[in-house]
Amino acid sequence: MLPESVFTTQELPASDRFEAWTEQLGRTHAPMHLSSEHTADYRGYQRVIGLGDVTVWPATFDHLVFRRTPRLVRQSDPEVFHLSLLRRGDGAASWGQEQVGYRIDDFHVNYSSRSYEISTGPDPVTIIGVEIPRAAVDLPAGRACGVVGRRISGREGMGALLAGMLVQLTSDTSSYQAADAARLGRVVTDLVTAVFAHALDAEPQLAPETHARALVLRVKSFVRRHLGDPDLTPAKIAAAHHISRSYLYRLFQNEGLTVASYVREQRLANARQDLIAPGLRRLPIHAIAARWGYPRPGDFTRAFRAAHGITPSELRDQALDRTAVDGAHIDVDAVRMTPPDAHEHH
Structure with missing residues (x-):
């Protein structure tokens, strides 16, 4: 089993629930000022899954306004990127004059070193949150922060790969072992880096090993979508990704696999x-x-x-x-x- 904990306000007296939820999110991401229309009896549920330096946390909670002020940034800054994949509900975020609205299966990205205000809609929302250290994102510092405030789709392209991985991971962690946590954390880190690079049109800036791992994930996703094709050959897979067959073979060798064995399995x-x-x-x-x-x-x-x-x-x-x-x-x-x-x- 992966390291995992569960927090729910329903186990607390109604008068203590909102304060406890505020403290829990402060520990999960960074200290924030929270407000809500439901402070008298707040309902929030969160699972926290530890993947080495990365934390993934699916959660469902009532209406909420998050404010991270410049003062809070100065007082405590863990220097982490936060991503939220919106699964139910709606929300909006603002950074100064910038404001972005989010739809189902959009990624929202913020950074603990910047002040922001985020508000959810009147109905409960469900998200899959990700906390990833700034230092783990293999992009130049100035470029990586350019994703803050962008709406990134989780329905297509690199975003869909990351969204699919997070949904699958959080739906059932029972098949994983504790030793898998750090490995999964590296996979999430590589995918987040690739998603950021794609959003910034900066894929050439990725380190070669990060680019290779992201490409393997894209190839595997392509294979899973085309398993019904009896002519799903290495040549066809390589051509679909504009790479040579020999490079495709090397990618899978680095994973301890062959292309044919992966397709067959x-x-x-x-x-x-x-x-x-x-x-x-x-x-x-x-x-x-x-x-x-x-x-x-x-x-x-x-x-x-x-x-x-x-x-x-x-x-x-x-x-x-x-x-x-x-x-x-x-x-x-x-x-x-x-x-x-x-x-x-x-």
Whole structure:
């Protein structure tokens, strides 16, 4: 498991909730003056996930106005960039005369060394926040700060890669080990750097290793989007990214992978999910194979058996058997948990 903590105001007396939320966000990012229309009974929920020097924190909270004043900057400055991926609600931010509004799946960027004012809409908002040290962003200092106040889309391009990674990471951290935290932090750092560089049209200024890691992430995203193409060859992947096949091979070698093995693993992993999905049990196995780039069922069966030790039909049979057993258990538990007078109210 990754280092993770949860904070919720609901566990506190109503009169203490807003002050506690203010202190929590001050620790998470930097000291700020907060105000809200809901101070009498404030509702806020935050998970804090530690990734080495990087912190990721999904949160949902009531209306809020954040003010970081020049005085607060002078008193305490952790020198961190903050990114918020807006998942629900709306908001706006201002830096002096500059003001920017944000939509769902936009990134908002601020910097603890600059004063700002941010306000959310009247309804609760959900964000995925990221705190990343200024020193970790591999761009010239003057250039990196140019992203502050820009609206960066999380729906396309480099922003979509970062958004997808954050959504996947925060949706379920159970599959990661504590040792993965620093590695994931480096991935987030590289993606944030690449997103900043793209927004500033400064990609040539990236360090070669950072550029290479960002390119690998783009290639992997391309592969996952085109797994159904049976002609997804290294040549086609390289051409789509305007690089040579030999350079593509070197990129994957640095990851301890081959291009072919990555494509195969992704195809088989997706096919496996379809085979065990209850909603797809009527979909023929050959159709699942074709869906993930195996037009010849025999090729799919051989590759699947080599990877998992059983055939696709055997896996599906096992999944159906488990579903039947689990369903029986659920029915028993449902009966046990039903109040004695439940039927009398219907």
